[in-house]
Amino acid sequence: xxxxxxxxxxxxxxxxxxxxxxxxxxxxxxxxxxxxxxxxxxxxxxxxxxxxxxxxxxxxxxxxxxxxxxxxxxxxxxxxxxxxx
Amino acid sequence: xxxxxxxxxxxxxxxxxxxxxxxxxxxxxxxxxxxxxxxxxxxxxxxxxxxxxxxxxxxxxxxxxxxxxxxxxxxxxxxxxxxxxxxxxxxxxxxxxxxxxxxxxxxxxxxxxxxxxxxxxxxxxxxxxxxxxxxxxxxxxxxxxxxxxxxxxxxxxxxxxxxxxxxxxxxxxxxxxxxxxxxxxxxxxxxxxxxxxxxxxxxxxxxxxxxxxxxxxxxxxxxxxxxxxxxxxxxxxxxxxxxxxxxxxxxxxxxxxxxxxxxxxxxxxxxxxxxxxxxxxxxxxxxxxxxxxxxxxxxxxxxxxxxxxxxxxxxxxxxxxxxxxxxxxxxxxxxxxxxxxxxxxxxxxxxxxxxxxxxxxxxxxxxxxxxxxxxxxxxxxxxxxxxxxxxxxxxxxxxxxxxxxxxxxxxxxxxxxxxxxxxxxxxxxxxxxxxxxxxxxxxxxxxxxxxxxxxxxxxxxxxxxxxxxxxxxxxxxxxxxxxxxxxxxxxxxxxxxxxxxxxxxxxxxxxxxxxxxxxxxxxxxxxxxxxxxxxxxxxxxx
Numbered sequence: 001x002x003x004x005x006x007x008x009x010x011x012x013x014x015x016x017x018x019x020x021x022x023x024x025x026x027x028x029x030x031x032x033x034x035x036x037x038x039x040x041x042x043x044x045x046x047x048x049x050x051x052x053x054x055x056x057x058x059x060x061x062x063x064x065x066x067x068x069x070x071x072x073x074x075x076x077x078x079x080x081x082x083x084x085x
Numbered sequence: 086x087x088x089x090x091x092x093x094x095x096x097x098x099x100x101x102x103x104x105x106x107x108x109x110x111x112x113x114x115x116x117x118x119x120x121x122x123x124x125x126x127x128x129x130x131x132x133x134x135x136x137x138x139x140x141x142x143x144x145x146x147x148x149x150x151x152x153x154x155x156x157x158x159x160x161x162x163x164x165x166x167x168x169x170x171x172x173x174x175x176x177x178x179x180x181x182x183x184x185x186x187x188x189x190x191x192x193x194x195x196x197x198x199x200x201x202x203x204x205x206x207x208x209x210x211x212x213x214x215x216x217x218x219x220x221x222x223x224x225x226x227x228x229x230x231x232x233x234x235x236x237x238x239x240x241x242x243x244x245x246x247x248x249x250x251x252x253x254x255x256x257x258x259x260x261x262x263x264x265x266x267x268x269x270x271x272x273x274x275x276x277x278x279x280x281x282x283x284x285x286x287x288x289x290x291x292x293x294x295x296x297x298x299x300x301x302x303x304x305x306x307x308x309x310x311x312x313x314x315x316x317x318x319x320x321x322x323x324x325x326x327x328x329x330x331x332x333x334x335x336x337x338x339x340x341x342x343x344x345x346x347x348x349x350x351x352x353x354x355x356x357x358x359x360x361x362x363x364x365x366x367x368x369x370x371x372x373x374x375x376x377x378x379x380x381x382x383x384x385x386x387x388x389x390x391x392x393x394x395x396x397x398x399x400x401x402x403x404x405x406x407x408x409x410x411x412x413x414x415x416x417x418x419x420x421x422x423x424x425x426x427x428x429x430x431x432x433x434x435x436x437x438x439x440x441x442x443x444x445x446x447x448x449x450x451x452x453x454x455x456x457x458x459x460x461x462x463x464x465x466x467x468x469x470x471x472x473x474x475x476x477x478x479x480x481x482x483x484x485x486x487x488x489x490x491x492x493x494x495x496x497x498x499x500x501x502x503x504x505x506x507x508x509x510x511x512x513x514x515x516x517x518x519x520x521x522x523x524x525x526x527x528x529x530x531x532x533x534x535x536x537x538x539x540x541x542x543x544x545x546x547x548x549x550x551x552x553x554x555x556x557x558x559x560x561x562x563x564x565x566x567x568x569x570x571x572x573x574x575x576x577x578x579x580x581x582x583x584x585x586x587x588x589x590x591x592x593x594x595x596x597x598x599x600x601x602x603x604x605x606x607x608x609x610x611x612x613x614x615x616x617x618x619x620x621x622x623x624x625x626x627x
Binding site for chain 2: 015019020023045046048051052056
C-alpha cells in the first residue's frame, strides 16, 4: 500500500467534472484507489461516492493505492491531483 | 395584469408569448415484470442512446456557449457510466422485479435527494443533474423524443425548472427569456442563460397550471419580475426599454475596444464622470478610457463628521486600482452652493452659488483640505491619479494651493509615508478663470471645463428658475467662445484641456469640440459609447 495527502486548491472543490476525470484516471489501474476526507472514504472509481464526499477547497484528502501496479497508480494519481485539483 | 417577482440570474428585458413547459418529470408507472434480464438489457440500450444524445448535445453546446459550459454534458456521460448508479438500478430490477422505467426514476430520485441534502450549494445544484440523466433514461425507455422547440415562434420559456439538456437543445433564436419556479443561480441553466445573454429569473412563485402557452408576458431582469397579460402602458414601456437595450447592445458590440478617432485620424479621450466608488463598474462596462471627474463629495455627504484620511485613502486607492493604470481625475471637495453638509457649519447665505464653497472653503479651512490632499497623494502611489481643484478664479488661489501642497509634502516626508505628487489641474468654471487661462496654463498641468457653472455664471441665469427658460441657450456663442479660448491657451503652454460638464455629452456639439481641439470629454458612463460613435463618424476637416 502506498499513500499521499493532497490539499485541494480548486475553488469549488472536487466538483462534477474533475470527479469524472478522477474516476477515469483511477480506472486505468488494477490497484484499488481509495480517497479519504472529512472522515468519509470512497473508492475513486465510483463517481457518485466521490462527489458525495463533498470535498471543498482547502481540505486535505488522503489517497491510498493498493495492488499490483501500485507504483504506477501512485504516480498517476498524484500527478492527476496536482494538475486538476 | 399579473405580476410575480423572483431572483434575477441575468439582466435584460423581453416581451413576447409564453411557452409553458409543464411536468418535465415523465410519468412513470410501477409494473411487475417476469424477465429481469430483459429489463436490464433495456436499461443498457437506453444508456447507450443517452450517451449518443449527450455527445451531440456536447458538440452543440461547445459551438453555442463554449467548452466550459458544455462540460456538463461530459459529466452527464460520466454519471451514466457510474457503477453505483447502474448497480442500484439493476439491483432494484432484479430484487423487486419491477420495470426499468420505475427503477431508473426511483434511483434518480434517491441520488438527487442525497445531493440536495449536502451542505454545499454547488453540490446541492448537482441534484438537478441526476434528475436530468434519469429523466433522459426514462424518456429513452418510453421511446419519447427530446422536446422540439424548433418549430415554434420565439417565446419566453416558463417552467418549474429546466435541466441543462433542455436548455441547450432549445434553439437559441427561439428563446426570449427563461423563468423558472425553482433552480439556483449556480445551476447550469443559469450559467447558460448568462452565456447566451438571455434574461433569466429563478425562484418565481408561479402556479404553472394557471398559465397557458401563448399568453403575453414581459420579463424584466432589471427589476426581477415577470408580468403576465401586461396592460398597454406596460407594453409600451417595455418596448421602449427593449429598443434602448438593443441600441446599447449594438453600440457596445460595434464600439467596445475601439479608439475614439475621427475619420481623418484625430484622436480624443472619452472619459467618464462618477460620484462614488460603486460607479467604477459602469465606467468599465461602458469602456471609458478613464475617469475625467470623480466627485469626492460622496465621502463627505450623508454623515455627521469629517471622513478620516484613512477612509479617504482607501476609497481613492480602490478606484485607481480598479482602473488599473487608466487615468483617474479626482476633484477635491466641492461642498457649498447646492450641496450643503451640516457638520461644515457653513451658515445660510443670500447667494450660495456665488458664496462660500469649494476651493474657498479649502483655503479658509486648510485642515480639511490637508487631510484630503494627504489621502490623495498617498493613493497616487497605487495608480494613475490626477487631482483637480474646483471654482478657481485667480492665479493667487493656485499659488496658495501650491503652498499648502508643499506643506503636506513636507509632512508626508517627515512621516515617512509613501506618496506621489500627482498631476494637478484646475476646473475652468468661472468667466474669470477663462479670461486669465493663459496665466493658469503656465502654472497647472491641465484644465477641465465645468460647463454647468460656467454657463450659469456667464449668462447670469439660474438653471433652477423655470421662468428663465426662454432666456437660456445652452449653445450660447459666449460659452463656445470661452471654451475655445481656454483650449487655445492650454495648448499654447503645451497643456491639455477637457470638458467635464453636461455640455461635453451634448452630441450636437461633439464635432465642434473636436474641431476646437478639446483633448478630452468626460461624460456620464452611459454616454461614452454614443460619443465614440459620433467621433468615429466625423472628420475634422469640413
